[in-house]
Amino acid sequence: MADTSHGTGGLTFDKTKRSLPGEINIFLALIIIVVIFEVLGQVLPYMNGQSFLFDTQDRFDSIFNEARLRIIILQVSIIGIIALGVTQVIILGGIDLSSGPLVGATAMIVMSFAQTELVNGNPNPKAVFDWAFDLPVILPVLVGLAFGAFIGAINGSLIAFTRIPPFIATLGMFLICRGIAQAWTRGQPVSFPTESYATLGKSMNPVFWFIGLAIVLHFVMKYTLYGKHTYAIGSNEDAARMSGINVQRHKVRVYMVASMLAAFAAIILSSKNLTAQSGMGIFYELYAIAMAVIGGVSLTGGRGSIVGTVLGAMVFGVIQSGFTYVKLDAFYQLMAMGAIIISAVVLDKMRQERATSRR
């Protein structure tokens, strides 16, 4: 390395700039995948020269196929909200498998407090509590967030204080939450929310929640003490402890935030669907982890970012939409998704090993 130092003690003052962020790779991958689908659209004989990304039939104001772009982001935004929480858990060095069932359980509970008394002039046929009708929208939302915080606090406390592996703690919570979801109404769906509750997840609102929360989480992870300690613990837990960070308390907090985000996703999902079912959120925990992993969040902890996860969510959405676009069946989608997740982790590992061998 050439010594470009000038100044006292050989310290270089001008070189405090960071190198290119790692997220650029995921962004490039996203573009490559879009291009592949675009080319497939032109090449495959049965596609009749359709475009993946562009508006070829002049249906929209812009040159893009806005309908497709909207669907791509809409279908990833709810799982994306969960992925934001999972991202910080993985950066912490943990994992959260309970988020999918938590979505089911929270949706059931929250919807019970968001029902209308009368449906088209008739009593609500799906009523759960005969006293909890037409409540202001803030109440069910608070109930949902409180339930999420409660589940997260249990997850976090188990992991921080009993030191059982996060995989086991959250796997147990996975089953417990699915059980709660089914026990709540003995499997009956809960429906007919108030109009104000239904507004939360109406049309493109989930996208705005996702983007808004992503911006908040990005700021939190990058510029606050909370974020710094999350990275520090994930990177070297002993060092964090020796440096005076209250590791146990911080772990509880991180799992609480993750579960509250999953609970919020449940609120948006049930509002969007105007109903809650105990089976809601199946596979969401895995999709959320997949988004984070595709987005470059390292399962060994300490590395990754919210920006990466948002890009990972976009990759996820583009692939789903792209497979539908080239008329491939859903099971091929699953296979491809699996292959992509594995390659993302392999690539990350290779990158990591290259970095350490340079030492």
Next chain:
Amino acid sequence: MADVILETKGLTKHYGGVHALEGADFLLHKGEHVAIMGDNGAGKSTFVRQITGVEQRTSGDIIFDGKPVHFSGPIDAREAGIETVFQTLALADDLDVPDNLFLGREITKWNWLGPFRVLDYKAMREATIEGLQRTAVKIPNIRNTIQNMSGGQRQCVAIARTATFASKLTIMDEPTAALGVQETEQVENIIRTLKEAGEPLILVSHNMRQVMDLMDRIVVFRRGRIVADLRKEETDGQDIVAYITGAKTQPQFEGAA
């Protein structure tokens, strides 16, 4: 005595039946650099661990900066002004230099936000550059994460912590044991800088040349006891080895081991 920074009186540590440290009387003056030498298991690290609060002493007194102290842990000791560079580096690989220097004591603003208070990156970067400058540590880019650094650079970052926080006492436990020649030199330069700045230091080391080059005084431990307290000018390598191996014991420590 006003110029004493650290004094231990009859410092003793027993692990069950093992007397790892027995009645250590030790004195460190302000601005003084003292080496602790001795064979493996002589009680050097045990002695350091009692001072830094990593372990709780069995009996004896520690007087730091004029006051008797009882540290419940290394964080306590650090807050009182004792910075320790451990053999195993307490650094977070994925964080950069300022993040590591300020780990657990970040400069923040908007403190009403509680755990979500905002980090003052600019202030931490400036303090880092200042601290590195003071120790003449050479790190190409402080924004680099620790994982991309050499062993020497990592050790330098660990040591630079002390300079950044203007500690009252620095303790280094074999800081160059795992380093190459050039990297060792870099660390030794930092020790010289600390000496010039008048910051007191305790260095645990096996390296005779290093000790004779850098330290003012050498305290020798043998089988849990102090057996010699030598001024550098009055001794040489062979003399020290004689004390370490047990061929000699200073008269004032006679009956110790």
